[in-house]
Amino acid sequence: MIWIFLPFLISEPPITWGFYAHSLINRLAVFSLPEEMIGFYKPQIQYITENAVNPDRRRYAVEGEAEKHYIDLDYYGDSALQTLPKYWNEAVEKFTEDSLRMNGIGPWSAYFSFLNLTKAFESKNSAAILRLSADLGHYIADLNVPLHTTVNYNGQLTDQVGIHGFWESRVPELQAKDYPLWVGQAEYVEKPQLALWEAVAVAHAQVDSVLFIEKELTKNFSPDQKFSYEERNKLTVRVYSREFTEAYAQALDGQIERQMKKSVKMIADFWFTAWVNAGQPDLFDLNGAKVDEEDFVVKPELKVRDH
Numbered sequence: 001m002i003w004i005f006l007p008f009l010i011s012e013p014p015i016t017w018g019f020y021a022h023s024l025i026n027r028l029a030v031f032s033l034p035e036e037m038i039g040f041y042k043p044q045i046q047y048i049t050e051n052a053v054n055p056d057r058r059r060y061a062v063e064g065e066a067e068k069h070y071i072d073l074d075y076y077g078d079s080a081l082q083t084l085p086k087y088w089n090e091a092v093e094k095f096t097e098d099s100l101r102m103n104g105i106g107p108w109s110a111y112f113s114f115l116n117l118t119k120a121f122e123s124k125n126s127a128a129i130l131r132l133s134a135d136l137g138h139y140i141a142d143l144n145v146p147l148h149t150t151v152n153y154n155g156q157l158t159d160q161v162g163i164h165g166f167w168e169s170r171v172p173e174l175q176a177k178d179y180p181l182w183v184g185q186a187e188y189v190e191k192p193q194l195a196l197w198e199a200v201a202v203a204h205a206q207v208d209s210v211l212f213i214e215k216e217l218t219k220n221f222s223p224d225q226k227f228s229y230e231e232r233n234k235l236t237v238r239v240y241s242r243e244f245t246e247a248y249a250q251a252l253d254g255q256i257e258r259q260m261k262k263s264v265k266m267i268a269d270f271w272f273t274a275w276v277n278a279g280q281p282d283l284f285d286l287n288g289a290k291v292d293e294e295d296f297v298v299k300p301e302l303k304v305r306d307h
Contacts (some may be wrong), residue, residue, distance in 0.1 A: 019053050021172040024181075025263045026052035026137040032186045032268035037275055040283035044130055047291060051134040052141075054294055059304050061296045064101070066304045068139060070148040071104035073204050081201050086193060088112075106148065107196045110139040114192055114270055121278030126289030133271055140270060141263040143196060149204040154306055155211060162240075163214055164306065170240050171249050171256050179257045183265040186272035199266060206255060213251045217244070 027049040030041045041048065059066045073080040085091040088108045091100055100108075113136045120128035147153050147164050155163035189195050218226060221244050228241040240248075249256060275281070 021168060021176060021260065022052040022056075022138055022141060023049045024172075024176060025141050025260060026134060026267065028181050028183075028264045029137060029267035029271065032183055032264070033272060034186065036280065037272065037283060040126075040129075040286055040289075041133070041271075043287060044289065047130055048134050048137070051131070051291075052138055054131075055135050055138040057296045058294070060298045060302060063299075063302060066302070067101045067103075067105050068109035069104070069106060069142045070153065071106040071143075071200060072151045072153075073149050073200070074151050075103045081197070081204070086197050104148075106139065106143050107193075107200050110136065110143060110196050111193045113139055114274055117271070118274040118277045121275050121281055124281050124283075124286060126286040127291045129286070130289060130291050136270060136274075137267040140196070140199070140266050143199050144203050144259045144263045144266070146203045146206040146210045146259075149200055150207045152207075152211070155214075158211055158215065160211060160214055163211065166214070166240050166245075166248070167210055167256065170245055172260065174242060174245050175249055175256075176260065179260060181257075181261050181264055183261055183268065186268035188276055189269050189273040192270060192273055195266070195269075199262070202262075203259065206259075209252065209255070214248060217248055217251055221247075 027045060030038065030045050030048060033041055055065065055069065059069070073084075076084055085094055086107075088111075091108065113132060117129065117132040117136055120132050142148050145168050147167060152158060153164055155161050221241075226241060226244045227238050229236050230239050231237075275283075
């Protein structure tokens with residue numbers, strides 16, 4: 001028998017929020033769109049759902065992709081949210097682009113994806129609209145994950161290795177089916193760039209509880225209670241037990257559900273805002289659009305951390 005420790009669902013390559021959660025978040029965002037947009041998006045919902053994870057696959061194939069998924073706020077000190085320029089050119093002038101990329105460029109990158117989506121709507125480029133919508137959904141969801149905002153992204157600095165996949169994959173996989181994730185109608189975002197930073201601030205404020213609660217809970221579980229074994233892809237893998245997962249989710253008091261719900265709302269809002277900013281083009285004649293599948297050729301030389 002082969003035993004593998006896997007605190008999140010098996011996938012190739014490893015992915016953030018979990019394939020299940022990213023896909024669910026993108027899928028649900030479609031249903032918040034207005035009639036003028038949903039007529040285009042709903043027939044393409046399978047693409048939006050299945051390709052929600054493309055940016056993660058791209059991390060292992062495209063240089064410069066990995067740093068788009070996070071920002072290590074604590075690298076810049078306790079007052080990072082006050083001292084970090086919210087606008088890219090100002091940030092580059094203050095810290096240099098290399099330095100910024102080294103510590104993650106999530107909020108700035110998500111905004112550039114939003115601008116590109118707006119341009120795709122303006123030109124009525126159906127393939128680009130779908131591809132960028134799926135990508136933007138992924139990036140926004142990532143910014144709502146607390147552990148995407150800290151140097152201690154996988155608990156490696158606090159003897160909690162594996163907590164990243166535990167929070168964003170294991171818990172949703174076991175519980176998200178019971179989350180009431182309907183968020184209502186998409187709304188226009190007046191200041192999208194600042195809205196992204198606000199999402200990061202809210203997520204970062206929860207880092208301490210994500211780590212502290214797991215550490216405290218572990219004191220009440222022996223190793224054989226904290227972990228269990230399940231069959232995945234014909235392999236026996238070691239995962240966080242259902243009992244520990246449920247106890248952790250309960251102790252977090254709905255935190256993961258709230259962040260998933262916020263992700264769904266933000267994604268729908270940003271898709272809608274991009275369409276409005278593009279002049280509300282008629283999408284009816286874009287139905288039937290097809291997008292070429294991306295070819296992900298893994299480059300072993302790329303240094304990619306697990307988030």
